[in-house]
Amino acid sequence: MKNEMHLQFSALSQNEAFARVTVAAFVTQLNPTMDEITEIKTVVSEAVTNAIIHGYDSNPEGTVYISVTLSDDGVVELNIRDEGHGIDNVEEAKQPLFTTKPELERSGMGFTIMENFMDECKIESSTNHGTALYLKKHLAKQKALCN
Numbered sequence: 001m002k003n004e005m006h007l008q009f010s011a012l013s014q015n016e017a018f019a020r021v022t023v024a025a026f027v028t029q030l031n032p033t034m035d036e037i038t039e040i041k042t043v044v045s046e047a048v049t050n051a052i053i054h055g056y057d058s059n060p061e062g063t064v065y066i067s068v069t070l071s072d073d074g075v076v077e078l079n080i081r082d083e084g085h086g087i088d089n090v091e092e093a094k095q096p097l098f099t100t101k102p103e104l105e106r107s108g109m110g111f112t113i114m115e116n117f118m119d120e121c122k123i124e125s126s127t128n129h130g131t132a133l134y135l136k137k138h139l140a141k142q143k144a145l146c147n
Contacts, residue, residue: 003029003070011052011062011082019066020044026068027076032139039117040076040137046110047080047133055084055131074139078118081132087125 005026009015020041027040048064056062062084069077115121120136 001072005066005068007066007068008063010060011056011058011064011084012060013049013052013058015064016045016048016052019048019064023066023068023078027070030070030074030076030139031141032076033141036137036139040078043114043117043135044078044080046113047078047135050110051080051082051084051131055082055086057085074141076137076139078135078137079132080135081130083130086127086129087123087131088127 005023007019007022009018023044024037024041027037032040044066048066051064052058052062062082065079065081067079069075071077111121111123114133114135118135118137120134122134123131124134125131
């Protein structure tokens with residue numbers, strides 16, 4: 001069985017914490033480890049912050065969309081998207097330390113963190129149409145039960 005949650009909110013920096021905690025609360029149904037919850041919260045934080053700062057240039061008129069699907073086999077799927085500027089060169093944006101906002105003291109590690117904390121990470125983007133992230137994580141306790 002699959003269980004789904006859909007969330008949308010204004011592209012305001014203060015909503016990043018709301019998104020992180022809401023997704024984490026939903027995922028706890030699968031009884032993840034504390035490390036897994038921390039990793040998922042970090043990934044949501046990075047993705048939402050990217051949408052707000054890079055996708056919408058901190059314009060609160062934008063909307064961030066999150067869908068989370070939980071599977072009985074311990075798979076968490078996250079879809080996080082915006083309808084902002086999009087990414088001109090996804091491969092360049094994925095490079096560690098790359099940032100288009102150095103004046104904001106951005107570290108340029110968002111996509112690297114997402115790729116390290118998740119089992120799958122796909123990025124689709126087109127200029128002036130937004131960016132969509134597809135992220136998947138297999139929870140360790142569920143993996144052990146399946147083996």
